[in-house]
Amino acid sequence: MSTRNDQPQTEHFTGHGAEWRAANLSSEQAQLATAWVEQKIDRRSMLTNKDRVEDVRDVMWQLEKDGEIVVHRVEESHQPAMVKTLYGWDKKIPTQRLWHHKSCGQCGNIPGYPVSLLWLMNELEVEYLDETDQTSCTAWNYHGSGIGNLESLAAVFLRNFHQAYVAGRAEGQPNGYYYPLVHCGTSFGNYKEVRQYLLHSAKLRERVKQILGKLGRLVDGKLLIPEEVVHYSEWLHVMRDRIAARQEVDCSSVRATIHPACHVYKMVPEDAIYDDAILGGNRLAVSTGIMQALGTQVIDYSTWYDCCGFGFRHIISEREFTRSFAIDRKIRVAVEEAHADVMIGHDTGCITTLDKNQWISKAGGKALELPVMADCQFAALACGAHPFKIVQLHWHASATEGLMDKLGIDWRAKKAEFEAYLEQVKAGKPEHLYDPRRMITSGPGYVRIERRP
Amino acid sequence: MTHATATRFETHIGDPVSDVPAVPRSELEEIFKDIQSDQRYDHELNGCLNCGICTATCPAAHYYDFSPREIVQLLWTENLEGIYDAMQEKIWACAQCYTCAARCPFGNSPGGLIMLMRETAIKHGMESAKSVLRPFSRVMLKLISTGNQLAPDMITADHFPDWGPNISKVNAPLKVLRQAIPMPTLNTTVTAWEVNLKTSIELYTIWEETGVLKQLETIDENLFDVIVDFMDEKREDWKDWLADQEDKDED
Numbered sequence: 001m002s003t004r005n006d007q008p009q010t011e012h013f014t015g016h017g018a019e020w021r022a023a024n025l026s027s028e029q030a031q032l033a034t035a036w037v038e039q040k041i042d043r044r045s046m047l048t049n050k051d052r053v054e055d056v057r058d059v060m061w062q063l064e065k066d067g068e069i070v071v072h073r074v075e076e077s078h079q080p081a082m083v084k085t086l087y088g089w090d091k092k093i094p095t096q097r098l099w100h101h102k103s104c105g106q107c108g109n110i111p112g113y114p115v116s117l118l119w120l121m122n123e124l125e126v127e128y129l130d131e132t133d134q135t136s137c138t139a140w141n142y143h144g145s146g147i148g149n150l151e152s153l154a155a156v157f158l159r160n161f162h163q164a165y166v167a168g169r170a171e172g173q174p175n176g177y178y179y180p181l182v183h184c185g186t187s188f189g190n191y192k193e194v195r196q197y198l199l200h201s202a203k204l205r206e207r208v209k210q211i212l213g214k215l216g217r218l219v220d221g222k223l224l225i226p227e228e229v230v231h232y233s234e235w236l237h238v239m240r241d242r243i244a245a246r247q248e249v250d251c252s253s254v255r256a257t258i259h260p261a262c263h264v265y266k267m268v269p270e271d272a273i274y275d276d277a278i279l280g281g282n283r284l285a286v287s288t289g290i291m292q293a294l295g296t297q298v299i300d301y302s303t304w305y306d307c308c309g310f311g312f313r314h315i316i317s318e319r320e321f322t323r324s325f326a327i328d329r330k331i332r333v334a335v336e337e338a339h340a341d342v343m344i345g346h347d348t349g350c351i352t353t354l355d356k357n358q359w360i361s362k363a364g365g366k367a368l369e370l371p372v373m374a375d376c377q378f379a380a381l382a383c384g385a386h387p388f389k390i391v392q393l394h395w396h397a398s399a400t401e402g403l404m405d406k407l408g409i410d411w412r413a414k415k416a417e418f419e420a421y422l423e424q425v426k427a428g429k430p431e432h433l434y435d436p437r438r439m440i441t442s443g444p445g446y447v448r449i450e451r452r453p
Numbered sequence: 454m455t456h457a458t459a460t461r462f463e464t465h466i467g468d469p470v471s472d473v474p475a476v477p478r479s480e481l482e483e484i485f486k487d488i489q490s491d492q493r494y495d496h497e498l499n500g501c502l503n504c505g506i507c508t509a510t511c512p513a514a515h516y517y518d519f520s521p522r523e524i525v526q527l528l529w530t531e532n533l534e535g536i537y538d539a540m541q542e543k544i545w546a547c548a549q550c551y552t553c554a555a556r557c558p559f560g561n562s563p564g565g566l567i568m569l570m571r572e573t574a575i576k577h578g579m580e581s582a583k584s585v586l587r588p589f590s591r592v593m594l595k596l597i598s599t600g601n602q603l604a605p606d607m608i609t610a611d612h613f614p615d616w617g618p619n620i621s622k623v624n625a626p627l628k629v630l631r632q633a634i635p636m637p638t639l640n641t642t643v644t645a646w647e648v649n650l651k652t653s654i655e656l657y658t659i660w661e662e663t664g665v666l667k668q669l670e671t672i673d674e675n676l677f678d679v680i681v682d683f684m685d686e687k688r689e690d691w692k693d694w695l696a697d698q699e700d701k702d703e704d
Binding site: 102415431 | 491492493496510512513515516517545548549550551552554555560568571572574575582585586588589592593596600601602603604605607608613615616617618619620621622623625629630631632633634635636637638639640644645646647648649650651652653655656658659660662663664665668669672694
């Protein structure tokens with residue numbers, strides 16, 4: 001069989017129409033033809049759609065005006081900092097009275113991630129609540145398995161955010177006292193996407209309202225929608241100068257690469273923070289901003305825009321893809337091209353993927369080693385946090401010892417201190433970042449604040 | 454002009470020289486209708502000129518026979534046979550990074566469309582969904598019965614041998630290491646953080662009300678039964694606690 005241009009056709013594809021013909025380019029020609037689209041997803045490329053994108057918050061304010069919803073506002077008491085997003089819109093980032101919306105992957109697997117964040121908040125005297133009345137956002141499961149749907153995602157989102165709104169009451173504070181701060185990038189992207197659909201669909205609102213009514217999770221009989229959905233990396237970003245002011249460790253010799261999380265800036269991209277003073281305002285500002293403020297050398301690399309390979313389903317059941325992508329497209333490039341000392345991320349799945357998949361690179365004939373941690377973990381180290389008691393680096397599979405040597409941290413001594421501390425833990429005397437009684441705000445185990453000794 | 458004489462999907466849809474039974478047209482239409490009737494469909498699909506930016510930036514396209522451009526084209530041209538074929542395997546290759554959505558000049562979200570197709574594959578109890586999701590059982594059990602997707606006791610060297618020996622660099626029992634985390638909510642081994650009983654019951658109510666349990670039953674009936682038994686017990690515990698409170702109030 002021959003084709004219209006007399007080239008042999010060895011394979012047929014569906015979905016292209018019968019007129020489709022293979023280009024039969026050599027690999028070099030194919031690379032030349034497509035390189036321009038592989039390069040980057042920069043601000044300029046996304047600005048092409050600006051005129052067609054609405055600010056969904058306009059819809060939100062109108063719905064509140066119409067009496068349809070109640071908006072959980074970022075109040076002055078939350079001491080907001082203003083930032084600019086992709087299209088130059090303003091976003092309010094609360095800096096005080098924060099309710100921690102934890103990440104299942106971080107808490108289960110990289111506990112130094114949330115601990116470092118809370119430790120920084122203690123250092124900066126930020127009031128917060130970390131409690132047990134929170135579920136996973138369920139979006140990791142949804143994106144991996146397809147089990148779930150828009151209604152379930154929306155109901156979980158509004159349930160958790162309603163709890164953030166009322167949580168202060170357990171401590172004698174009014175509704176809205178705390179504002180939710182989302183730790184996970186996927187929760188952050190998913191909640192923003194779901195908020196858009198909720199604001200645009202009366203049908204979805206009605207359905208979810210019935211469910212939340214059943215749970216007793218309405219405010220004045222209405223759905224509660226947050227004014228802003230805020231990721232912890234955004235809090236870290238606006239606090240970067242205050243954090244840098246407390247820095248104890250010189251980081252100027254560290255070459256840092258940043259891995260930006262897809263669900264932080266590719267989902268609902270108009271809400272991601274861009275800053276003209278950071279990477280020319282052409283790339284996501286968070287993480288790079290704090291690392292620059294701490295004095296590290298942030299090194300660019302050619303696969304900055306690539307995902308990590310987590311895949312949601314793949315990390316659980318098809319890790320051949322995950323580890324191949326993580327090693328070939330991220331770790332190898334950061335090591336061989338950028339000569340990095342560390343890779344910094346701001347999301348659960350990315351840190352897990354990039355950190356855990358290095359050991360297997362030995363099977364490919366070349367062992368690659370690159371410390372991987374979250375921006376807040378590095379910031380805590382720079383501010384003098386204990387690398388094991390606080391930053392909990394023993395949970396990381398990647399080799400962090402060389403980085404600590406470079407930072408002048410005596411990790412051997414610190415590790416010995418931590419091992420001694422474990423004896424204290426075994427004796428039932430663990431140290432905590434806050435009063436453990438605060439973590440239960442209702443139900444079994446809750447003690448009213450006035451009854452606490 | 455020469456036309457294609459055989460395609461891969463025909464082995465699924467009804468190959469005249471194969472014993473595989475043909476899929477009735479009505480079923481193909483029903484599957485497409487389920488995808489198309491999702492309220493997100495028109496938001497995620499706006500048009501397509503086959504530019505291929507989505508596929509050029511797609512991580513899964515590096516390693517699988519998968520192209521987000523192809524998925525968009527199948528839906529845009531309402532190629533029912535091709536859609537059915539893609540749901541047998543290809544839709545499970547997507548890594549859900551949404552790089553395609555960030556790049557598409559039409560504002561399409563191939564990653565978002567994939568999710569509608571995955572949900573539909575589950576609704577129709579497709580074998581592809583059942584086999585792909587079999588390794589997910591442990592995660593589903595944990596998530597639906599506790600409210601947490603991932604727990605420390607799931608991260609063991611047995612389950613992740615390719616992660617190497619450094620699951621923890623400090624040699625101590627998991628329970629002790631977890632108690633040494635200075636966030637009290639994290640001093641657990643069976644969930645990522647301690648979840649309030651009331652909270653997990655609220656989440657379970659959401660699963661029931663939104664049809665998620667029905668999805669689960671379609672895919673894995675045994676797992677569904679285990680979860681229902683488990684949650685019935687939790688609900689009893691919650692009722693008992695509420696009754697205790699009433700007794701205390703009366704006292």
